[in-house]
Amino acid sequence: xxxxxxxxxxxxxxxxxxxxxxxxxxxxxxxxxxxxxxxxxxxxxxxxxxxxxxxxxxxxxxxxxxxxxxxxxxxxxxxxxxxxxxxxxxxxxxxxxxxxxxxxxxxxxxxxxxxxxxxxxxxxxxxxxxxxxxxxxxxxxxxxxxxxxxxxxxxxxxxxxxxxxxxxxxxxxxxxxxxxxxxxxxxxxxxxxxxxxxxxxxxxxxxxxxxxxxxxxxxxxxxxxxxxxxxxxxxxxx
Numbered sequence: 001x002x003x004x005x006x007x008x009x010x011x012x013x014x015x016x017x018x019x020x021x022x023x024x025x026x027x028x029x030x031x032x033x034x035x036x037x038x039x040x041x042x043x044x045x046x047x048x049x050x051x052x053x054x055x056x057x058x059x060x061x062x063x064x065x066x067x068x069x070x071x072x073x074x075x076x077x078x079x080x081x082x083x084x085x086x087x088x089x090x091x092x093x094x095x096x097x098x099x100x101x102x103x104x105x106x107x108x109x110x111x112x113x114x115x116x117x118x119x120x121x122x123x124x125x126x127x128x129x130x131x132x133x134x135x136x137x138x139x140x141x142x143x144x145x146x147x148x149x150x151x152x153x154x155x156x157x158x159x160x161x162x163x164x165x166x167x168x169x170x171x172x173x174x175x176x177x178x179x180x181x182x183x184x185x186x187x188x189x190x191x192x193x194x195x196x197x198x199x200x201x202x203x204x205x206x207x208x209x210x211x212x213x214x215x216x217x218x219x220x221x222x223x224x225x226x227x228x229x230x231x232x233x234x235x236x237x238x
Contacts, residue, residue: 005071009036080134
């Protein structure tokens with residue numbers, strides 16, 4: 001499995017704990033790469049999970065599964081076809097890819113100047129029409145599409161609560177200006193997901209139309225299985 005934009009490594013490690021998978025994560029952050037590899041070693045998963053300081057466009061192997069969470073917003077709209085062409089090349093003929101991204105249900109447009117300057121320089125939240133156009137040009141099958149309409153608003157609300165609980169410590173780490181800016185960001189972003197055009201989408205891609213079951217029950221069935229495993233792991237020993 002390939003994790004494009006692997007962050008702090010938690011998704012790769014989560015999957016490796018639940019399934020017998022071999023995961024390669026790529027990131028452009030040196031800090032993320034070092035910490036994620038350290039997590040894998042400490043979890044005893046260093047033989048199956050590795051993270052590389054590498055641009056995804058430099059990867060040349062093929063993978064059974066590819067996942068990318070929260071990285072697509074930084075690809076840039078003019079590079080969408082390049083992104084999906086690389087996915088097509090990296091994905092095994094029977095492979096499946098899952099793309100998780102923030103998007104919006106309205107026509108193409110940019111974020112506010114404040115957000116672009118202080119929070120997400122260079123980031124772009126795509127309209128679905130822009131993503132589909134690039135996928136079609138690379139002749140990939142969209143085998144599933146899921147919209148998380150209010151989920152991220154709840155996530156942002158939780159972040160806001162946790163930020164408030166740790167505000168004094170964060171102000172010591174940074175300063176009061178940062179705290180006010182971050183509070184404004186979390187609140188305004190939450191409202192965009194509650195009343196604006198923002199959403200999160202999961203797009204599943206494959207070379208073949210029959211790469212996954214034709215009825216999507218397998219998604220929820222597997223999710224329930226993982227939750228049962230997590231509950232068993234978390235349960236106190238008897």
